[in-house]
Amino acid sequence: MPTSPQTIFTVSRLNSAVRILLEQEMGVVWLVGEISNLTLHSSGHWYLTLKDAGAQVRCAMFRGSNRLVSFRPQQGMQVLVQARLSLYEPRGEYQLVLESMRPAGAGMQQLQLEQLKQRLQTEGLFAAERKRPLPLMPRAIGLITSPTGAAIHDLLTVLGRRAPGIPVILYPAQVQGEQAPAHLISALACANRRQECDVLILGRGGGASEDLAAFNDEALVRAIADSSLPVVSAVGHESDVTLADFAADLRAPTPSAAAELVSPDQQGMQRQLQQLTDRLQQSWLQRQQTAGHTLRLLEMRLTHQHPQRRLEHRQQRLDELTFRLQRQPGMLLQQANQALQRLNQRLQTRDPRQGIQHAAHQLDKLEQRLLTAQQRQHARRQHHLGLALTRLDAISPLAxxxxxxxxxxxxxxxxxxxxxxxxxxxxxxxxxxxxxxxxxxxxxxxxxxx
Known part of the structure; x- marks a missing residue:
């Protein structure tokens, strides 16, 4: 925060500016130290001091963060904390605001594991685009595990049930202890060198986090990522997660699940094959029936369109035309006479003299009707006029x-x-x-x- 020589701070403003600088510049830090001056306040917040042989720093862990701590902190306990650097403005003292806390030994191991995971992820070893699909029908399945552990039994049981016809090749290796990473890397290299299987299952049964430490080894993780054969990681139980799971092409929650993922269900495939066979037979029968029906139709059409049939039809047509031609003059004369008779009848029905007589008769009738109507109309008007004069005379002032x-x-x-x-x-x-x-x-x- 640049200032001019003339800037004059108040104490509150200065402490606020320093707090902002500390929080922005330092960010989140990891710190190992011994707990002292521990106060578990009734508000739910924790206040303590972290110290080592040469220095100490005040710390505060608020209720929202300390609820996630899985142990009860004690005086003198060595802890690993994740914190933000800040300043308590009322006293002008810088302090750490703790966000997480764990015992120092396990915490350091977890921190180192998280750092390794972050580094490998940055390198792209866990990228989704580099993971390969599993083969649908593997020629052989390779197992990298202990020949005496529980995992081999589960793997062979599932593979024997689902895919008894697929060969299973065991690449024995230690899966626990200091020598386990080297054994696992050697077995993985052997499988890639021989190229006698299409997919590998790398796994072991459940155990404590220390028992699974071999599968967090950096060299093993890199060997899994460099494998030319697809690798399925099946380490521990479903809740156990190792770095090998991230590097593998596929993670299975258990060894049994891994065996199901890499092996085709032959019983299911047989059922599906039977269904497809039934459908093929039914389709073939339908096509046969359709083809037979089409063939019969074509035979009928061929029979109807045979040249002999067509010749017979043409001969019959020729006979019919010849017969019509022979009797055509007589028919024409008969048709002409009939037409002439019809015209004479129409001419007689339309004689003008009959029309004039009919019109004159109609005119006489209309004249008689008109005269009768006029007389009736005149009588009605005379009667109405008499009635009106009578009513007018009755109301006349002269009367x-x-x-x-x-x-x-x-x-x-x-x-x-x-x-x-x-x-x-x-x-x-x-x-x-x-x-x-x-x-x-x-x-x-x-x-x-x-």
């Missing part, structure tokens, strides 16, 4: 006057319907059925009912 009634009007033409509408001395006009009277109001009398 009312004829019955002795009169109409009185003021000078402005308003009809007088109430004595209170006029004044004393006012002149009024009274209309009768015949003529009018000019009257003057001298008295007014109200309606007795009001």
């Amino acid at each position: 009312t006057l004829a019955r002795g009634y009169s109409i009185t009007q003021r000078s402005n033409g308003d009809v007088v319907t109430d004595s209170q509408q006029v004044s004393i001395g006012e002149s009024l006009t009274t209309r009768l059925q015949h003529g009018e009277l000019l009257v003057m109001v001298t008295e007014r009398h109200a309606d007795a009912g009001k």
Whole structure:
């Protein structure tokens, strides 16, 4: 973090900057030391000091990480830890934040194994693209294992059951102890030199991690990767994993599983062969039936299209045409006479005189119907007009006057319907059925009912 000469830090800011520098620059470190000042806090966090003969460093292991530790740490215990370098800002003290912890002896071995695995993986020995497929039908199967161990029994049992006809070649080797890697490498080289089998099974039965150490040997791992024959690793139980498993072309969880992987199931193949044979026979029968049916159809077609049949058909056709030609003039004359008769009949049915007579008769009928309709229509209209005049006369004001009634009007033409509408001395006009009277109001009398 570059700073200018004029930069002035507070203590908090300085400690924060130093913490960031430590965490970014150092990253993760591995450390071996002795535990002292161990405090197992009630919060679940652990606080301790790691020391050696010349120095010490404070450490903290938080609850999320120490839950994965498989043992109980004790004062004075030598441990291997994986940690991140940091700074505890309130006191300005740098410390290690522990992420994993294991006893120093086993931990160192595990660390070395992880480092070897990482190195070999970087070299490409474990790459998936270099692994080869196993042969489907091997000529012979090679076993690299102890001739007295449990693995050889399991391997031979499974191979004898699944593929009794495939030869099995044993390349004996020690599978445990200091000499085991050399024995295994020698057996692997012998198998590759002889080239008498198509696939190798490298394996042993289960055991502790120390018993399987030979299969983590770097020289053996490289020999497996360099093998010209496909190698199946079958070391220990399913949970056991060695570097040989990563270098092999295929890993099997157990020796028995390896035997099943490399050997074809002959009983299953026989069943499959029988099924294919049955299908082939059925297909052959169907094709025979189809071919026979096709042959019969072709024979029928050939019979129908034989030259003799075609010649007979042509001769019959010739006779038919000859007969038709011989009677053709008489038939033509008969057809012409029939056509002439039909035309005469049509001409008679369409004589114009008959049409005119029929049309004149229709015209008389229509004229009579028209006259009758006009008379009926005139009578209906006369009747309707009489009814209308009767109704009009009944409501006419003149009819009312004829019955002795009169109409009185003021000078402005308003009809007088109430004595209170006029004044004393006012002149009024009274209309009768015949003529009018000019009257003057001298008295007014109200309606007795009001």
